[in-house]
Amino acid sequence: MAGLHHVTAIAGGARGNLDFYTGVLGLRLVKRTVNFDDPGTWHLYFGDAAGAPGTLFTTFPWANARPGRLGVGEVQETAFLIPEAAFGFWTHRLLAAGVAIEDPTVLFGARRLAFRDPDGMRLALVATLDAPTAAPWTTDAIGADVAIRGLQGVTLLVADAGPTVAVLSEVLGFEVSGTDGSVTRLAAPGAAAGAVVDVRAVGGFPRGALGKGSVHHVAFRAADDAEQTALVERLRDRFGIETTEQKDRAYFRSVYFREPGGVIFEIATDTPGFAVDEAPDALGTALRLPARYEAQRDRISAALPSLDG
Numbered sequence: 001m002a003g004l005h006h007v008t009a010i011a012g013g014a015r016g017n018l019d020f021y022t023g024v025l026g027l028r029l030v031k032r033t034v035n036f037d038d039p040g041t042w043h044l045y046f047g048d049a050a051g052a053p054g055t056l057f058t059t060f061p062w063a064n065a066r067p068g069r070l071g072v073g074e075v076q077e078t079a080f081l082i083p084e085a086a087f088g089f090w091t092h093r094l095l096a097a098g099v100a101i102e103d104p105t106v107l108f109g110a111r112r113l114a115f116r117d118p119d120g121m122r123l124a125l126v127a128t129l130d131a132p133t134a135a136p137w138t139t140d141a142i143g144a145d146v147a148i149r150g151l152q153g154v155t156l157l158v159a160d161a162g163p164t165v166a167v168l169s170e171v172l173g174f175e176v177s178g179t180d181g182s183v184t185r186l187a188a189p190g191a192a193a194g195a196v197v198d199v200r201a202v203g204g205f206p207r208g209a210l211g212k213g214s215v216h217h218v219a220f221r222a223a224d225d226a227e228q229t230a231l232v233e234r235l236r237d238r239f240g241i242e243t244t245e246q247k248d249r250a251y252f253r254s255v256y257f258r259e260p261g262g263v264i265f266e267i268a269t270d271t272p273g274f275a276v277d278e279a280p281d282a283l284g285t286a287l288r289l290p291a292r293y294e295a296q297r298d299r300i301s302a303a304l305p306s307l308d309g
């Protein structure tokens with residue numbers, strides 16, 4: 001199963017982050033949990049109604065994070081899919097919410113509206129005539145006809161496109177589908193959402209510095225442990241790249257590596273998914289902790305910044 005599983009970014013304050021992604025963009029909060037490697041901080045997962053792979057944008061809100069500085073070896077922009085007919089709706093909605101939007105552009109034939117979240121994160125909405133319709137999340141203000149339909153993809157900023165394109169196409173199941181100036185587009189055949197990685201080659205641009213408003217890593221899909229193991233072996237055999245050991249993220253199992261262009265990649269399993277510890281209609285409504293932290297629930301809960309009111 002090729003395609004993006006999720007994109008994880010560094011945010012500032014948790015409440016403002018939650019308000020923007022659920023309130024302004026209308027995504028569903030599908031899991032409220034902690035950073036498993038730093039349980040004093042939140043890890044928020046946003047997605048479609050089902051929390052399906054390919055629709056997930058997740059954040060580490062760190063209230064005191066310094067702003068990141070965009071550069072080589074980072075994600076330049078994360079894009080979400082909207083129906084073509086919803087382009088005007090979103091232009092008005094973002095303006096009304098006080099979001100600074102850029103003039104619309106056209107990339108690979110699709111209209112694109114770029115903007116930033118309150119932490120300076122570079123985002124875009126990409127209009128498509130065949131937006132996936134599986135399970136859009138709706139709110140009072142955002143109906144199913146205009147709702148975001150998952151990730152379109154990411155734009156990676158690298159010095160030299162070749163080695164990054166090679167890993168995406170020889171290991172991760174993507175295929176080069178076109179070029180536009182300095183951008184090489186790769187597409188995942190058969191993926192409804194999260195099907196696009198654009199690799200932008202910028203030569204000797206300075207390296208980036210991660211911080212508030214930066215994408216921390218990009219996760220790609222593996223159906224299960226067996227497929228993940230096969231991808232890990234292919235990565236080692238063809239590129240000599242070693243991943244981390246597998247880490248249990250409760251909702252998926254992950255390995256991590258740095259691709260040749262410098263971006264942190266993850267390979268995450270589709271299983272077991274977000275309904276493993278709460279009912280599908282209750283996703284994101286309560287703090288969920290992995291078993292190893294349950295004994296400390298009261299202390300962890302009291303120390304986390306409030307998400308409410």
Ligand code: ZN
Binds near residue numbers: 006008217266
């Ligand atoms: Zn991740």
